[in-house]
Amino acid sequence: MAVVLILALLVVGSVLFHMMSPWWWTPIASNWTYIDSTLIITFWITGVVFVGVVSFVAYCVWRFRHRPGNRAAYEPENRRLELLLASGTAIGVAAMLVPGLFVWNQFITVPNDAAPVEVVSQQWLWSFRLPGADGKLGRSKTRDITPENPLGVNKNDTTGLDDVIIEGGELHLPVGKPVHILLRSIDVLHDFYVPEFRAKMDMIPGMITYFWFTPTRTGTFDILCAELCGVGHPQMRGTVVVEEAADYQAWLEQQQTFTQLLASGVPQPAN
Ligand SMILES: [Cu+2]
Numbered sequence: 001m002a003v004v005l006i007l008a009l010l011v012v013g014s015v016l017f018h019m020m021s022p023w024w025w026t027p028i029a030s031n032w033t034y035i036d037s038t039l040i041i042t043f044w045i046t047g048v049v050f051v052g053v054v055s056f057v058a059y060c061v062w063r064f065r066h067r068p069g070n071r072a073a074y075e076p077e078n079r080r081l082e083l084l085l086a087s088g089t090a091i092g093v094a095a096m097l098v099p100g101l102f103v104w105n106q107f108i109t110v111p112n113d114a115a116p117v118e119v120v121s122q123q124w125l126w127s128f129r130l131p132g133a134d135g136k137l138g139r140s141k142t143r144d145i146t147p148e149n150p151l152g153v154n155k156n157d158t159t160g161l162d163d164v165i166i167e168g169g170e171l172h173l174p175v176g177k178p179v180h181i182l183l184r185s186i187d188v189l190h191d192f193y194v195p196e197f198r199a200k201m202d203m204i205p206g207m208i209t210y211f212w213f214t215p216t217r218t219g220t221f222d223i224l225c226a227e228l229c230g231v232g233h234p235q236m237r238g239t240v241v242v243e244e245a246a247d248y249q250a251w252l253e254q255q256q257t258f259t260q261l262l263a264s265g266v267p268q269p270a271n
Pocket residue numbers: 121189190191225226227228229233236
């Protein structure tokens with residue numbers, strides 16, 4: 001009887017905890033409400049199955065408890081039951097996976113008007129590069145990284161000379177404008193994660209990963225590294241500030257371009 005009670009408490013406790021937990025999602029700040037919808041679908045499916053299975057086990061423990069003279073019936077095969085369980089499981093798993101495939105397709109189908117923003121990760125720092133007036137990022141190579149050229153931008157590529165370089169500082173973005181996030185790592189695996197944007201992507205040395213989103217409200221958000229990347233991993237935090245277009249322009253004008261960085265000739269301190 002104690003086992004039945006524990007199982008019943010497990011079900012009721014889990015459902016109550018889920019509904020009343022203070023550790024809920026941060027309020028969303030991007031267009032990716034679809035990602036929340038897929039999570040809610042998964043919560044519902046796994047929740048219903050969890051409640052169903054645990055309640056069924058509790059029922060069986062109680063209903064078929066030991067009684068003198070009771071004998072179990074031997075039934076090794078039951079085609080109907082097997083078909084029902086196998087197809088039910090298949091439908092449940094498909095219902096959890098299929099919406100994600102649609103959302104993923106949208107997540108990596110970048111609209112033409114999305115402005116490129118490069119995020120560069122290293123142990124244990126976030127740096128950023130924004131295109132200058134030409135709207136294009138210049139070519140870059142990890143091999144070209146020097147203390148004066150922390151992101152390895154190609155000096156011979158004229159589209160890169162006006163690129164804005166932010167080493168270890170804050171990233172600012174204008175609200176309501178789609179951005180194409182290009183992710184580069186110059187040492188080990190990292191993962192760019194801003195919970196409010198519902199956006200997250202691995203950063204792999206030697207390749208550029210990407211996704212896009214539109215910030216939908218102003219505010220200051222934490223950038224977290226979501227891939228264990230060494231002893232400094234928990235401290236690998238960055239900041240992204242979403243602001244109105246005019247504030248964004250004012251901020252942008254104060255940032256240094258690649259040309260200015262090269263002219264200053266000295267390694268920039270990470271602040
Ligand atoms: Cu990291």
